[in-house]
Structures are given as structure tokens and as C-alpha cells.
Amino acid sequence: MKQTPLYGIHTQLGAKMVEFGGWHMPVQYGPILDEVKTVRSKAGLFDLSHMGRVRITGKDAVRFVDSIATNHVAKIPLGSIRYSLFCRADGNPIDDLLVYRGPDEVYLVVNASNTAVDLAWMREHSRGFDVHIDDQTDAFAMIALQGQVAESVLQPLWEGIELAKLGYYKFGFGTFLGMPNIRVSRTGYTGEQGFEIYIPADSAARCWSAVMEAGKGAGVLPIGLGAHDTLRLEAGMPLYGHEIDATHNPVEAGLNFGVSFAPEKGEWIGKSALQAVAAAPRRHLVGIQTPGPRVPRQGYKLFQGEREIGYVVSGSVSPTLDTNIGTAYTELACGKPGEACEIDLKGKRQPARFCALPFFSRTRK
């Protein structure tokens, strides 16, 4: 199992470490629900070094990524970022990712658990394209500061870039803690304003400590993957292996903003299958809330009376909404916000209600 360059810091902080996507990662430093509240009220620092970072260069970089990704890469303005997916010919995703478009590169951030599959997929489909695929996962670390005080905590550590002028899903480069040409984006997986920073692996520990020190007065704390999962679910953001996977496509998951059928994009892997799904979807992703006591979990079935109408794919206690929440796939006829259903718990039923996604977000609505 792999360790990020911040492994030593996590163990020093007393984090509970778990295996995640082939990496030793901190699931929590303290109570998970307190960590969620810290991010919602102040800001939290995350180690995201396990995520895959892949830089694509060469004269065909844009055309190549357009041939395998669902979004329209040629239409992304320079300096902007778009959500996208890699799908198989059957329209089901092998991963979802963020696509950063620069003047001389397309930079991809993919899930840790799928990085090896993604790299093999890219190399396999790069034949005939003039591209260079550079896996930068190990050379770089990635940290995120998410929450309302993130911008004011981080700005003093930067020179040559004004974070306030960096819009949502935009990226830039600046001098961070004296290191020139450091990539930073206003992105995140929490529904909060915040930034993701890409630093050389050997500077990760120094950068982490500097951000913690800068954020001490503002209440910044380290946050683990447990809280990260709750934050992303509250924000209605999909997680590979839950809302999307080898049998759950992005169209039925409501991720149409990440899928382009524009003729100018040309052909791409999975396009015709997803067009067919868009023309005749069979199910949809909806939110559910239940006062408890049980938490919705992946695989739990949903009923209306004796009729099974769907199943849960994610769930969590939500400290922000003070109830238990989840996402579920249901038949198209069900799932209107406010409509009632029941969660089956080994024969026992617990009342729940459908609701709109996201549950909470400061970045969209």
C-alpha cells in the first residue's frame, strides 16, 4: 500500500489511518461530525495526494482527451476546469475526473482507486495521437483548504496571484511559500469555497505545516476522508463506486453538465450508448432524507408499500442538515421532492422522504 508524502504528519496527529484506493489515508483525526462542522463554519485542510494527477502534452492533447472524455475539452476556456468522465463503449464510466485546460497542456485529476486503469485506458487509446502522457501522481502532492476562511488564510502565502480574482473552477499559477510556478485551482469536493494546491512531493510536509500555522487563528483543522465523504454527499457530488460505476452511467446520475453530445466534439467512446440512455432513461438519481435512527447505506432497498422502487447508493449522517441523508436510484415515476418512501432494513422499515440535490452548497444552487 502506498503512503502520501504527508503520511508521517497524519500519524503524528493521531489520525485513524485506513486503506483507500491503494493508499494509507487518514479517515479522521477526531470525531467525523465535528470535522464536517469545522469545514462548514471555518475551513479544513485535506491531504488529497492519493488522487491521480496526469499531465497530457503534445499537439493533439485536446483532440485526444476529447476522444475519450465525456465533456467538450476544446470548448473549455484556457485557465478553466470542467467535470468529465471516461466511459466505456457501453456508456458506463471507468472513472470521473477534472479536466484543467492550459495553453500547452490538458491536466487531469482522477480518482486514486482508478488511476492505474485510467492510465492504461489513456495509453491504449492514444495510438495515432501526438501526445505525451505524464503520470505526475508521485512527483506531486495535493492539498486542499476548504471553507469560508480558505481564501483569507491562503492569500498571504502566495505571490503573483490574487486568489480573490480566481473564479470557481478556474486555475492559475503563482509563487507559493517561495516556490515559483505552483498550480492552484478554486475547486473542491465539499460544497464550500476553497482551493486545491499542487506542490512538489518533497515540499508537502513544509506546505502542510505552513498552511496549518497560517490558519491557526481562523480555526483551520486537518480533516479526514470520512468527513470529506459526508461533505461531498451534502453537496450532491458523485463518488465513483456509488453514484457512478461500471453499471451506473452519468446521464441517469444527472451529470449531463459533464457530458457533451455537441457535433463539433466529434466521436468519443461511449457517446452513442449515452445518447440512447438520454433518449430513454430508465431510472434517476434522487436525494433522500430520513430522521433516523438508521443511516441509509449503499444497497439498502427503497419501497412504497409493497412495491420496491429503488435502492440507496450513498448515505451519511448529515450534521449540517441535522438528519440522515442519502442518494438513491429510483424508477422515473418516483422520487419527487417531498414524496414519501421507506427504507428496508432487513425486513424492518424506516420512513424517508425524497428531496432535491444538492442538500447543501455554497458554490451552486
Added chain:
Amino acid sequence: MRPNDRKYTETHEWVKIDGDTMLIGITDFAVNELSNGNADDLVYCDLPEAGRMVEAGETFGEIESVKAVSDLNSPVAGEVIETNTAIEDHLEVLSKDPWNAGWMIRIKPNSKNLDHLMSAEQYEKHISQPH
């Protein structure tokens, strides 16, 4: 050292002879694995009705934390004659006192033989191995 007056399972339940009956609960190790030391991370405990018959190793209930659900398995076969319903609304009891106040079910066992279970010393070894 965990209490020596009872026996343990590999799935972190304990069983203690109490007259003609047996008390069953889970160990401090199990509670800590579920809650990571934060009593508030435990959200739910589902216990059976009195009268339920269980086999040795059979799941009699579930305990749920913020991030996971775990089965509760009976170390012995018998009839559930009482459940500690007080813990359902006060899960923090499991963090404070898993050995006494945190008992979960009382069983009228088919047999008093506990030889198939681990001693406190064997259980210590079991949890000190990488898992």
C-alpha cells in the same frame, strides 16, 4: 488486561456466566473500532426481542456508527430472555462501561460449555495481531 471472568469471540463479543443465564456484550476494542474513541460516533444499536432463539455464531443484532454497520453475533446458542434496552437511547454507555452497564442481551443457554471461546489472554493476542 480485559476481564478474566468471561470468554471472548474473534468478532469481539464477550459472554459472562451469571447464575443460570449468560450476559453478552461487545469489547472495548469493538467499541473503539466503531467509534474511534468518539462516543458520539455511535448512532444506533438494534437488539432482538426477548424470546428469540439464537445459534452460536448467529447474528442477533446490529450496531451502527457514523461510518459503518457491524453485526452482533451470539457466542452461544440459547434463548434471549432479556435485552438491555437502556443502551439503545444511551449508546455512550458502551464507550464508558462495555463490561458491565453495556451488556446487550441475557441468554438462557442450551449448554454451559464455553470451551470453544477465547480466554482474556487469548483475546489479547487475537487483537494484537494485524487485522
